[in-house]
Amino acid sequence: MVMKKRLDNGFNGFSDWTVPRGPRSLRKVHRKKDFEDGQICAIELLASLAGKLLQDGESTACSNTSDGDHSVIGTNVVKEERLNEEKAFKVECCDGGSSRSYDLDLEKTDEKQNLKKLQYVDNNTVLDCTSVVATSNSSDEACGDVKPVIRKTEFEEYHTKPEEGSPDFLESTDNGMNIGNEEENEAKGFGIGFQSMSHAHNSKDLKKSYGKSPTMANSSFKTKLPLSTDAIRSSFSRYRNYFKLASRDDDEKFRSNKSSTHSNSYRPPSRIAGRRIRKLLNSKYWKAAPKLKDCDVARSESIDDEAQNPFRKRKLHFNTEKYQVDSLYKRRRFFDQSSIVNSDGGMSSESVTNSPEKSVHIDKSGLAAILHGASVSTSSGQEASFLSKDAHVKFSIRSFKVPELFIDVPENATVGSLKKIVLEAVTAFLKDGLHVGVLVHGKKVRDDNRTLLQTGLTCKDNLDTVGFTLEPNLVHNTTPALCPEDPPQMLACDMTELLPSSPVNPVSSSGILDVALPNTTLTNSQNQDENKHELITTSIDKLPDNSLQDCKALVPVPEMTMEALAVVPLNPKSKRSEVVQRRTRRPFSVSEVEALVQAVEELGTGRWRDVKFRAFENADHRTYVDLKDKWKTLVHTARISPQQRRGEPVPQELLDRVLAAHAYWSQHQAKQHGGKHLQAGVVKALEGSSS
C-alpha cells in the first residue's frame, strides 16, 4: 500500500536546497509536509489509549476523607467500541493537591519492552492531539458532599452521538447531582484526534530500535529501514500535537503519474488546488474560527476491518506548530518541551480545545480535556462565604487529549503495523502514568490546595474556562520557567466568550484532510501557541462573591453549533484535494550544475527564466525557481568548508566559478547587457580570484 508519499528531503532535516539558511526549520517542514502529505486518523490511538485506560480499570481515585467529602473524584468510564469492552478508569482528583496519575500497566511484557524501546529510541515521540471525548453523565456519589465534587465523567464517542453530550449532561445535572450509575455511564468511544505527521528526521537510533521491536519485525520493514525514513518518533511535546507518518519520497511516481491516471482516486487533482486549499485552511478559515481547531473525526470503527479502514475518509484537522530545527538532532526527552515541572505534577500540556460534535478533537498541546458543561448546584444554601460546602460543581470533561505522537513508518508498512506502532507509542506514553492538570482560563492551576470556589470554578460561566489535561508523569527535566503553557483552545460554543483574559492562540495553520486508503497520507497538525500565562492564582480573589449566585445550577451543555464548528471548508469536495504531494527531490548532477553555472555566468542572476531556457530547456523538471534555488545553494555550498558539504560533491572549480559569478553579478546588479561581455568579466574575475 502506498502511504502517501512525501518526499521530503528525507530524513535529513536539512535539505540540500536549503543552503543559505542552514538547516531548514523543521517546524515548517512538519507543518507543511504534514499537511500535504496526508493524514491518518489516529483512531487507533484513541482506541489503544482507551484500552490502556480500561485496563487500568480501577484507578485509584482519591477520596480524601469522609464519605461525604471527597474532594474530587472523577471516574471515567470508557467504553471502547472496538473492543466492545468497557472498563472504567478513574481520573484523579485532586483535592488536597495530591493528584494521582494513572498507572497504566502493560500487561504484556512485550509491549512493555517495546515501549521501552520506543522511549529509548525516541524521546521525541509524542502522542498529541489525540483526544478522548468524554461527555459527562455525572452521577452519583457526589450529592451529599459538602465539597465540590467532580462527577464522574464518561467518555463517549462524540461522534456517535453528537449532541448527546448535552442531553446527557443535562440529565445528569437535572437529576441532581447525584446519582448516577457510575458503571452505567459508559463512554462509548473515544475520539481520536489526529495527528500530524512529520517527516522523519534521521533517526538512526530509532530505526535501530524499531527494527528490534517486534512490531517492526516484518521483514520488509526491516529491510527498508536503512534506506527509508522509517522511524518512529514519538515525543511528547506541547508544541506538537500530532503524529505523523512519513513515507519516503518516492515521488517520482507521483510526477510520472501526473498525467497518467492514477490508481488513487483520491489523489489530489492538482497541486495548485491543494495549495489553494491549504491557503484557505491556513488563513481564512482558521482566522475566522480560531477556536475551532478541533477536528472532526470519525469514530473508530472496527479496527480489524481493513475494508473499513479507519483511515479512510476521516477528516482531520491539523494545526501547525512550531518546531525547532535542531530538535531533530537533539533528542528531546519526553515532554521536555512541554513539560514543566509543577509541584502538582508533571508537565503541563495545557491547551484545551473543544470539539464540536465531531468526535475527534485535536488539541494543540498535549493532553487536554475540555469541560463541556459544568454546572454547579448548591444543595443547601450557599452561604455567602466562599467556602460554602454545599455547593457542588459538576464537571463534564469533554475530552482528553493525548500528547502528540510522532511516527514515521515506511510506506510499505501495513496498516496493521501502523496500528501497532501507534498503539505502542501511546502505550509507552501512558505507561508511566499520568497526572491531571487543571487549567483555568488556559492557565494552569498549580495550587492544589486552592478550592474550586477560590479558583472560581463554581458556576458554569467559570467552568467554561476550565480545562483538564493529562500530563505525563515523567520528565522533570525541562526548565519550568521556560515552559510556556499553551493557552487553551476554547470550545467553539460556550468557550468562546471565555477567554477574555487568555488569548487564544491563532492556529498557524490547519487543515483537514481525508485520508484515502490508497495513498494514505498523513497530515500533521501543528499548532502552537506559546502563551505563557501562568495561572492566576491571585485572580481568584477577584472573583465576585456573588459568583455563586450567578451560577445557574444546571447548565445545559452547550450545544455546539455546527457553524461554529465548521472549521472545515464548507465544500466537501475540497476536502479530498488537500492531499498534496511534494515533488520528488532531484539532486542536481554535476553536469547540471555546470550548465547552470555556465548560464549564470552569461546571463547573471535574476534572469532565471532565461537561464532555464538556455541551460535546462529540456529539463522540464527543473523550473526556473529550481534553478534559482540551486544557485542559491551553490553559492552557499561554495562558501562553506568542503567538510560541511553534503551530497554529491561539486567540483571545486565549479564552486569557484559560482562564487566569481555571484560576486560579479552582485556588483553589476543585474545590469546584464551583453551576455558575453559579462561572461568575460565573470571569467576574468574568477581567474583573478583563483590565481
Add this chain to the structure above:
DNA sequence: ATTAGGG
C-alpha cells in the same frame, strides 16, 4: 508568469 527571498 517571474523574480526574490524566507523557510
Add this chain to the structure above:
DNA sequence: CCCTAAT
C-alpha cells in the same frame, strides 16, 4: 523544495 510577496 515549498511558499509568498511583489512585480
